Amino acid sequence: GGGGRDAEAALAGISGAALQQVAHGIVIAALFFLIGILHARAATHDLKAFGGLGRIVPTYAGLMSVTALALLGLPGLIGFWGLFSILRAAVVVFPAAAVMGVGGMALTAGYVLWKLVQRLLWGPLDRVRWTGLADLTWWEQATVWPLVLLMAGLGVYPAPLIDVSGAAVVALLQALVVP
Numbered sequence: 001g002g003g004g005r006d007a008e009a010a011l012a013g014i015s016g017a018a019l020q021q022v023a024h025g026i027v028i029a030a031l032f033f034l035i036g037i038l039h040a041r042a043a044t045h046d047l048k049a050f051g052g053l054g055r056i057v058p059t060y061a062g063l064m065s066v067t068a069l070a071l072l073g074l075p076g077l078i079g080f081w082g083l084f085s086i087l088r089a090a091v092v093v094f095p096a097a098a099v100m101g102v103g104g105m106a107l108t109a110g111y112v113l114w115k116l117v118q119r120l121l122w123g124p125l126d127r128v129r130w131t132g133l134a135d136l137t138w139w140e141q142a143t144v145w146p147l148v149l150l151m152a153g154l155g156v157y158p159a160p161l162i163d164v165s166g167a168a169v170v171a172l173l174q175a176l177v178v179p
Contacts, residue, residue: 010089010093011169011170011173012089013089013090014169014173015165016082016083016088017086018165019161019162020086022165023154026070026150027070027078027151030063030148031067031068033147034063034144038050038053041133047120048119050126050130051123051125053125054122055125056125056131056135057135058135059136060136063141063145064116064117064121065121067148068113070151072112072113074155077152078158080155081154081158081161087102
């Protein structure tokens with residue numbers, strides 16, 4: 001009956017939440033690192049001060065774009081699998097939450113794509129202020145590339161992450177159910 005389906009969906013949702021925590025940790029680490037680099041070079045966190053940086057710091061722009069898309073849960077990147085599992089489970093267990101979740105994802109996508117990607121990287125460039133801005137150094141790239149490769153690698157082939165998180169969730173649930 002519906003009880004078994006609800007239990008399977010709940011397990012999928014909890015597994016998805018575990019996947020999402022790992023994905024979030026990887027993506028946010030890269031995002032904070034990249035934002036920190038920009039702040040160190042420009043001495044401001046004000047996104048309105050930037051624009052068009054993709055023209056002068058292309059490596060930074062590419063890595064920031066991939067990181068932003070992973071944050072949104074784009075298929076093929078690490079954030080997709082956890083979000084997909086959570087939403088799939090929510091549709092079965094609590095459909096209103098699924099609708100709210102999709103709405104929140106749409107608002108987040110709009111903000112990230114407009115503010116972070118479009119405005120920061122591809123908007124109008126203040127050539128006077130930002131022309132001398134340096135792109136990523138080799139050591140900065142050596143720090144962020146492994147995170148970006150994890151985003152892409154586990155987005156395309158998530159089985160290792162799914163196996164580990166699924167086993168952990170099952171063990172957790174068994175420990176909670178069995179006295």
